[in-house]
Amino acid sequence: MKITVNVWRQKNAKTKGTIVKYNVDHVSPDMSFLEMLDVLNQQLIARGEEAIAFDHDCREGICGSCGVVINGYAHGGQQATTTCQLHMRSFKDGDEITVEPWRAKAFPVIKDLVVDRGAFDRIIRAGGFISAGTGSAPDANSTPVAKESADLAFDAAQCIGCGACVAACPNASAMLFTAAKVSHLGLLPQGQPERKTRVLNMVAQMDTEGFGGCTNIGECSAACPKEIGLHFIGRLNRDLLGASLTGGSSVD
Amino acid sequence: MAAALTLYRSTIGKKAIMALSGIIWYGFVIVHMIGNFKIFEGAEAFNKYSHFLREVGYPAVPEGTILWVIRIVLLVSLVMHVLMAIQLTRLDVSGRPVAYKKKRTKQASFASMTLRYGGLAILFFVVYHLLHFTTGAAHPDFEYGNPYNNVVIGFTAQPLTAVFYIVAVAALGTHLYHGVWSALQTLGLNNRRSDKLFRGVALLSGVVLFLGFAMVPVSVLLGIVK
């Protein structure tokens, strides 16, 4: 196949970027989208041009490193698929593809398609954990956890922190990411002692980072490669409102 | 107090305020719509109903008190709703300073994407509607204390006004189709099991309120109410 790609090129955080058009020949339908970019980069290097920078690592859809907006869709729009797992067979010969970085104030562009998602780490640091010091744990089976709770917690815990939710949201909101973590820990008995302070601190950090608010449009969940449900945002709201009304205290 | 402040400062808190004020207005428009149906019982019933609204609560409280209490609650709700909308919109817009060259949505409804514009349209309509039927400033032939006539003349003298009303209540229906579900979600009342039900309630709200409100100007235009 022959493909034309319009790629966002930006030297660094300080300079302005622009879309540059490239032609890629000999694209195989079995290639992943990133392998197509690899091929393009080899062509660029051969011509003496700098390769396009993009984040990627495991290339099997779990590390959450990769992620670009392809033709207006975060990760390309295929259901439950990261950019690295998107294959060229979902495009046609002669297609023109626009490739842009995640766009959000909280995710500044570092270079080309690479953005800084440190805001997510800071949200986790604000409280996205259970304070169980090494060595302090009781026997793993001492607290049974209802299968339904464990399964639902797992659904939320699957978040790979890729940032597609923010990229797809018309408001660049990080609610789905935050909701997933708050729900994962809040659904487990081990997560109860810190449940209220956790949600208050994580939401406060989320707001500080400059993400937009949630208008419940649902594009986040639709773009999420792990299909994390919008209902987790409902859960986050419930936890946050409950915690706010009690001032974060778990005891009367 | 500290809790209220925390809420007000967070985007979720601001949205909770929007949801609560929205639900107050949602309740009001339902009652308003049911009240409107009095018009089909004739001029006397409609005018009597209108009068009832002024004197409800009398003699326990002076005439008009309840009406004013309701008006104040609605006004405060409206101000908060709009204020929060402005603040949140600013945050949302600043969330993405550099726009995409190409951006598409996968599943977003028209209603959810146009909530703000719909809200703005409704706000203008509410102001016009008050000037039209409450104070009469925007009415060609306003007669204080005769709302039935005001409605009939208001629409027959200016049929375009009736069309404007229909468009406005369509905007209201659309606003509610997303807004009602969104408010329930924002208040944390939604979960996996309730989601379908709440979406259904929102759809029903949008459709019923649109039809219910549109019925009056349509009936006047068709001469069913004259």
Next chain:
Amino acid sequence: MTIETKPQVDSRSSVTYTDARLNANIPAGPIEQKWSKHKFEMKLVNPANRRKYTIIVVGTGLAGGAAAATLGEMGYNVQAFCYQDSARRAHSIAAQGGINAAKNYRNDGDSVYRLFYDTIKGGDFRAREANVYRLAELSVNIIDQCVAQGVPFAREYSGYLDNRSFGGAQVARTFYARGQTGQQLLIGAYQSLSRQVAAGTVKLNERTEMLDVIVIDGRARGIITRDMVTGKIESHVADAVILATGGYSNVFYLSTNAKGCNVTAAWRAHKRGAFFANPCYTQIHPTCIPVSGDHQSKLTLMSESLRNDGRVWVPKQAGDNRAPEQIPEDERDYYLERRYPSYGNLAPRDISSRAAKQVCDEGRGVGPGGLGVYLDFSDAIKRLGENAIRARYGNLFDMYERITGENPYKSPMRIYPAVHYTMGGLWVDYNLMSTIPGLFVGGEANFSDHGANRLGASALMQGLADGYFVLPSTIGNYLATGGYDKVDQSHPAVQEALNEVTQRTQKLLDINGTRSVDSFHRELGNIMWEYCGMSRTKEGLTHALKLIPELREQFWNDVRVLGSGNELNQELEKAGRVADFIELGELMCRDALERAESCGGHFREESQTPDGEALRNDDEYCYVSAWEHMGDPSQAVLHKENLEFENVKLATRSYK
């Protein structure tokens, strides 16, 4: 099979090592008591004094993340580094199947001793007994710790933890979180780490690559890093350094590792004096998605857990091109069930991989190029229903379909072995300290626990045992023992290391040749896979040892690295890593050539039984090869740490 144990007396005095630096420091006493006794005998650092010590942790996977978090909790001043943009993305995240622990929740006869024995046997008797026993012992604490952190392991309807069975074991001792166990464990460690970052005990440096170790007076005292965004090359000094930088499978270019996985940290340490142990021990995982073309950038593993319900087969007839559904039952060869009736499709990884290679070499492979075998779920779907299979493996099936465009519920998967894990790594003693005092190595980066072959669900166990429990104890002992001076950035050795790294980086940029970094990497990968892959011969390895130095020569004369050093430059990063891979490749081939026996993942064609099974040579090769750098891989000197088996009798590993 019988397990023979020796009377429980200490006989370590009989251990020989050819080099004083290869003293494994294994505590005396019965194997069951070694670790507790050692913990008691080790010196401790007073809690109030811990913040005065700085510890560098490179890598934030299971071993590094867990170590940094735990050391932070203990009160040490920790500096953590990772090349990824977030600590949560380390490649431990990609482990699918599960984590072993000798909990015996199934009451099926499991015990610490059985896990120890299975691991020793699985490693083909090329691992150190004491380390492996400790690993089995700690496995129990790991599960407790992870559950307390909120890791959502699979549970039964009772609310208790579920288990499944895995290759190389006849008990169900594997804990799992759907097909994403590594992800969930890593997120647990990452969350603990995040808590310490917030508490200020750990300073985390993301997008930062370690490029050298600072050695002062024979001790590791810090590292040199490059900030991958600004290009700034910096020095960091400390009291001890932990490398938890993963394995080197990417020396083969195509592997199941993440694209960024590299040997640079370990190789730099090797060049500064850390011995590299058993570099030729690599694991070829039997269930990966076959290569689809020249564009292939990496291989994707399908969890071994699939072999619980999938049956592996090829046509009996070579060249049978019929669609799988059209091949009748009696014309199929379920070769694993046929050859290894007691373990069947759950035969260990090395054995399953080699068996797949053999049937493909016979011309019975399936799919394009004939490099594939079927993994068929139709029996399991018939028996349990499609929904049960979806519940167990849904995400893996989806992944397979996304990559290949084929639906595995309808037709069998095609799989082929791929490089997956490296058992070799930096040599460490019982305290996980390398031959450079103060330089500790954890997780896949060390060589310690898996011998010549790793059993499934053991890598996560080892990473977390090292990180949560072993390193935090043994480092305290090292620090408390003391005997070294404080140093700062102005020390000449720091400046020298800084200069070396700066010059090397500039050199890569200055070559300005004609070939891309990737083209060199692919060529190296082809050489390694061809001559140092699933089966190895003297001729092949000798040939590779001629090709690799030539490639290295070419690389340093003709590589093209565009852009500058003071910005994000992914080609520059890759170039530095590939340069190290080329050197490592040479050492691997030397090690494989030197070890003229077959054991675990290392199969020398010259050393096999008449029916094609690996033939170990315990008389000559029952040792750990530890290579000392002498300026060039071709000059590296081999040291041997003899392996003594006091509890387990060396036996022919049989899964028949």
